[in-house]
Amino acid sequence: MSKLKLFAQESWLLLVSSFVFGLLIAVTNAALSGRIELNKSAKLNELTRTLLPDAETFKPVEAQIEVTLPGGTKETAQVFEALSADKQRVGWSFRAYGSGFADTIELVVAVDGGFQKMMGYSVLASSETPGFGDQIKNDYFRSQFVNAPAGPLTLAKTGDPAAIDSQIVAISGATVTSTAVVGIFNAFLVQIKDQMTEKGLIGHVSQ
Amino acid sequence: MSASNGSSPYSAALLSGLWKENPTFRLLIGLCPPLAVTAAVKPALTMGLSVIFVLVCSNLVVSLMRNLLKPHLRIIMFTVTIATFVTICDLFLKAFTPTMSEILGAYVPLIIVNCLIIFRAEACASKSGLVVSILDAIGMGTGFTLALCVLASIRELLATGRVFEIQVMPDAFVPWLALQMPVGAFVTLGLLLGLIAALTRKKGA
Numbered sequence: 001m002s003k004l005k006l007f008a009q010e011s012w013l014l015l016v017s018s019f020v021f022g023l024l025i026a027v028t029n030a031a032l033s034g035r036i037e038l039n040k041s042a043k044l045n046e047l048t049r050t051l052l053p054d055a056e057t058f059k060p061v062e063a064q065i066e067v068t069l070p071g072g073t074k075e076t077a078q079v080f081e082a083l084s085a086d087k088q089r090v091g092w093s094f095r096a097y098g099s100g101f102a103d104t105i106e107l108v109v110a111v112d113g114g115f116q117k118m119m120g121y122s123v124l125a126s127s128e129t130p131g132f133g134d135q136i137k138n139d140y141f142r143s144q145f146v147n148a149p150a151g152p153l154t155l156a157k158t159g160d161p162a163a164i165d166s167q168i169v170a171i172s173g174a175t176v177t178s179t180a181v182v183g184i185f186n187a188f189l190v191q192i193k194d195q196m197t198e199k200g201l202i203g204h205v206s207q
Numbered sequence: 208m209s210a211s212n213g214s215s216p217y218s219a220a221l222l223s224g225l226w227k228e229n230p231t232f233r234l235l236i237g238l239c240p241p242l243a244v245t246a247a248v249k250p251a252l253t254m255g256l257s258v259i260f261v262l263v264c265s266n267l268v269v270s271l272m273r274n275l276l277k278p279h280l281r282i283i284m285f286t287v288t289i290a291t292f293v294t295i296c297d298l299f300l301k302a303f304t305p306t307m308s309e310i311l312g313a314y315v316p317l318i319i320v321n322c323l324i325i326f327r328a329e330a331c332a333s334k335s336g337l338v339v340s341i342l343d344a345i346g347m348g349t350g351f352t353l354a355l356c357v358l359a360s361i362r363e364l365l366a367t368g369r370v371f372e373i374q375v376m377p378d379a380f381v382p383w384l385a386l387q388m389p390v391g392a393f394v395t396l397g398l399l400l401g402l403i404a405a406l407t408r409k410k411g412a
Contacts, residue, residue: 013275014284021291028295032302039305102313127313131389134312 133177237323255352
């Protein structure tokens with residue numbers, strides 16, 4: 001009993017402060033999360049337009065597409081059909097994410113209308129090490145994904161980054177981040193493609 | 208932060224951080240942002256304002272609970288307090304200035320471990336009243352922001368020919384791109400510190 005009393009005497013301020021501060025962060029997050037999501041959505045559209053320059057609008061795919069992440073958890077994937085000004089399909093885009101070296105890496109990935117080849121990716125959010133892991137934002141690394149087959153990718157420490165194939169050459173000094181990006185592609189791209197094929201979405205032309 | 212030379216404790220708290228105890232140029236503390244986010248003035252100013260916000264809020268809270276602090280728990284209390292306000296600041300930046308939040312990236316959460324803030328909590332807020340603590344935070348934060356802006360102005364001017372994204376140098380100017388890189392931050396800070404040391408050196412010392 002005396003130990004409990006001592007514990008309470010010593011730590012009550014820390015416990016109360018932690019509760020109050022946690023509440024403060026929760027309230028701020030609740031107030032701003034809508035706006036933050038809107039900003040992310042605007043950025044997603046902007047980035048996707050750079051990957052699919054002919055795209056005018058992005059129509060969310062209504063069918064439920066579930067992705068099983070490496071940890072075993074299931075997430076509903078956000079897939080968009082990119083339509084040109086005359087409502088023709090010019091490609092698909094989706095958000096993909098996974099654990100990086102420092103924090104979660106969020107990507108927007110674009111593929112062609114037939115889901116056969118990749119049009120590239122852009123980084124939506126990343127806290128990777130400046131000068132090393134954050135080179136995933138640079139064209140040197142990103143260009144390896146452009147026109148690569150939309151299927152499983154492998155990571156190599158050495159190779160020709162200019163070759164258009166399913167082998168991605170890692171960033172020197174950032175193997176963890178490079179592995180994370182390839183892992184994100186393998187987790188999302190293959191599962192989304194399989195499920196969209198099953199649901200008959202690929203090959204179907206939007207009205 | 209003494210009230211010597213006849214100045215009031217309030218003016219001493221407010222003004223000492225600007226020059227006499229400027230955290231970057233005189234005390235050489237909290238040097239991560241001056242090296243990391245001073246490639247241009249806009250991110251440097253955003254970082255400076257974020258540090259002022261965190262510093263004022265943490266000094267305010269620490270000053271209010273200074274009589275309740277247990278000596279062996281004070282550092283963890285400072286850290287929890289600072290981390291809370293840094294998280295709030297980060298959320299505000301993501302909501303209202305998403306581009307700047309993206310440019311600053313991990314350096315905003317890293318304010319938590321900026322020793323300037325924990326230093327002011329320990330040296331001033333945990334021993335002073337509310338008004339002195341807030342004035343100290345404003346003074347130190349402003350001094351830190353000015354230092355960031357001075358460094359960023361020099362680097363942006365010489366690396367791009369512009370300041371605050373406004374063209375200043377003539378078209379014939381050849382940009383010194385190295386100043387935009389990390390080496391540019393070290394060289395600029397080192398030269399400025401050397402210049403300040405030479406200017407403030409006491410004769411015969």
